[in-house]
Amino acid sequence: MQRVYFDNAATTRLDPAVLEVMLPLMQDNFGNPSSIHGHGRVVRSAIEKARKTVASLLNAAPAEIFFTSGGTEADNTAICGSIDTYGITHAVTSPLEHHAVLHTLEYLAKSGKIKLSLLNVDEHGRLDYDQLGTLLKANPTSLVSLMHGNNEIGNLLDMDQVGELCQAYGAVWHSDTVQTMGHYRHDVQQLKADFLVGAAHKFHGPKGVGFLYARPTDRAAIHPFIHGGSQERNRRGGTENVYGIVGLARALEIAYAEMDAHRHHIEGLKQRMIDQLRTSINDVRFNGDSADLDKSLYTVLSVSLPATDMSDMLLFNLDIAGISVSGGSACSSGSDMGSHVLGALPGLNPDRGNIRFSFGKYNTPDEVDFAVSKVAEMYMVKA
Numbered sequence: 001m002q003r004v005y006f007d008n009a010a011t012t013r014l015d016p017a018v019l020e021v022m023l024p025l026m027q028d029n030f031g032n033p034s035s036i037h038g039h040g041r042v043v044r045s046a047i048e049k050a051r052k053t054v055a056s057l058l059n060a061a062p063a064e065i066f067f068t069s070g071g072t073e074a075d076n077t078a079i080c081g082s083i084d085t086y087g088i089t090h091a092v093t094s095p096l097e098h099h100a101v102l103h104t105l106e107y108l109a110k111s112g113k114i115k116l117s118l119l120n121v122d123e124h125g126r127l128d129y130d131q132l133g134t135l136l137k138a139n140p141t142s143l144v145s146l147m148h149g150n151n152e153i154g155n156l157l158d159m160d161q162v163g164e165l166c167q168a169y170g171a172v173w174h175s176d177t178v179q180t181m182g183h184y185r186h187d188v189q190q191l192k193a194d195f196l197v198g199a200a201h202k203f204h205g206p207k208g209v210g211f212l213y214a215r216p217t218d219r220a221a222i223h224p225f226i227h228g229g230s231q232e233r234n235r236r237g238g239t240e241n242v243y244g245i246v247g248l249a250r251a252l253e254i255a256y257a258e259m260d261a262h263r264h265h266i267e268g269l270k271q272r273m274i275d276q277l278r279t280s281i282n283d284v285r286f287n288g289d290s291a292d293l294d295k296s297l298y299t300v301l302s303v304s305l306p307a308t309d310m311s312d313m314l315l316f317n318l319d320i321a322g323i324s325v326s327g328g329s330a331c332s333s334g335s336d337m338g339s340h341v342l343g344a345l346p347g348l349n350p351d352r353g354n355i356r357f358s359f360g361k362y363n364t365p366d367e368v369d370f371a372v373s374k375v376a377e378m379y380m381v382k383a
Contacts, residue, residue: 003322004367009151009179009300009358010326014247015204021250022206025243033240034231043242050249054211057256058196059187066212066232067245071178071199072100073225074212075145077236078174078195079104081222082143083114086172090139094119094127094146095344096153101145101176102340114143123347125155125288132162136169147176148184152341152356153288154300156180163192178202178210182255183263183299188213198252200244204361205251209244262361267298269359273368277303280376287342287354300358302342303375307351310378314353321374326356 005013025046031039033047048062055062068074079101082088091105091114109116117135120128127146136142144166148157159175166173174195177186182203186196194217199210214222221235229237255262274291277284287302289295310317315327327339342348357371 001322002370003324004363004370005324006357006359006363006367006371007324007326008360008363009202009356011201011207012204012360013362014206015251015254017254018205018247018251022243022247025246029242033242034229046246047240047242050245053249053253054198057252058213059189060213061216063233064188064213064216066214066235067240067248068210068212068236069208069241070210071098071176071197071202074197074199074210075100075174075176076104077212077222077225078197078214079143079145080108080225082172082174082195083108085220085222086141088114088141088143088172090115090117090135090141091143091145092117092119092132092135092139092171093144095121096125096127096150096155096341097145097147098151098176098178099340101147101174105145115139119146121344121346123345125150125153125341125345127157129158129161129165133165133169136165136171140170142169142171143174144171145174145176147179149177149179149297149300150288150341151179151300152339153302153345154290154296155288156296159191159193167192179297179299182252183259183297185256185259188215198248200248200251203251203255206244206247209241209248211248258361263298265361266359266363267293269363269365269368270298270301272365273301273357273372276368276372277375280372281379282306285352287345287348299360300356303355303357304348305353305355305375305379307349308353308379310353314355314378317378318355318374321377323371323374325371326358327354 029042031043033040033044051062051065055065093105095118105116108114120131146157173193175193177196178199181198194215196213201207224235226237283306285304287304290300290302
């Protein structure tokens with residue numbers, strides 16, 4: 001049976017060129033990078049070369065890049081570290097954030113460490129920037145945590161506007177850039193963000209490794225989130241995931257080198273799917289700004305299908321048909337709670353069927369045609 005994969009926002013296929021650079025660190029160069037002998041020095045050199053590669057791509061200094069176990073740890077490090085180190089008592093986020101951010105801030109608020117403000121969201125998933133300015137004016141030295149690209153509905157944040165507001169009111173700004181890292185260029189000399197985040201498996205690297213960019217400021221360096229060792233310049237305890245780090249750097253290097261070509265290819269696939277769904281299915285809609293290629297992640301398309309008695313079984317039936325997709329964030333797969341992102345959009349009909357198609361460089365036009373044909377079979381096809 002033919003099987004196609006349109007869940008690249010959850011994870012991507014490992015690039016063979018990435019595996020190639022990882023294998024020597026798995027098989028031959030096995031030393032502990034904290035060891036001072038020759039075996040350790042070879043591995044330490046590999047980590048520092050990877051750090052320089054990531055820093056160069058972001059136009060950062062190597063000392064500003066810290067490797068983590070993934071995006072969730074990097075988010076937690078930035079949020080908890082800045083609140084703890086700087087004595088921040090107020091944070092601003094949105095109800096659309098990934099749970100790595102939203103649950104962390106909700107926990108800190110419930111614990112009494114901060115007051116948490118959520119930005120208003122309209123029916124398209126667009127944030128209220130005026131409200132953000134008002135909140136920051138009323139609460140000096142806040143933490144702002146807003147993602148660059150939404151992993152479920154694809155909406156893009158106005159990074160420049162948020163950066164200017166944070167700078168004007170002295171706020172610390174952390175942006176979860178997990179979905180856009182490797183798909184958009186991030187120049188930290190142009191951005192005003194204090195913290196950016198990456199996860200290798202979102203751009204055809206290995207799972208279980210990510211990084212945090214931390215802007216140097218007049219403030220003290222944030223306290224570590226994980227204690228117990230002097231690794232990562234005393235910022236993150238634990239023996240480094242060496243082959244993951246080397247794979248991350250190679251994957252990001254490839255992503256930047258091939259970004260324009262990949263974007264052109266993927267945007268073509270996304271537009272092809274939009275056009276075919278509109279032609280094939282009555283009353284098809286698209287959540288957020290995901291159908292607007294100028295305002296959304298080019299890798300994500302959130303589709304809203306007419307309410308039928310099969311809506312609850314939609315993903316299951318698609319899986320049987322050979323199509324791997326999500327109904328929301330893959331981090332909530334198996335949950336009965338549904339998508340918190342879609343639930344936060346005013347006026348959204350909960351009875352409609354929702355699919356998140358997310359595209360990658362390995363997808364093809366034939367796969368788009370196959371997926372649309374299977375979805376159309378489940379719904380009334382237009383005459």
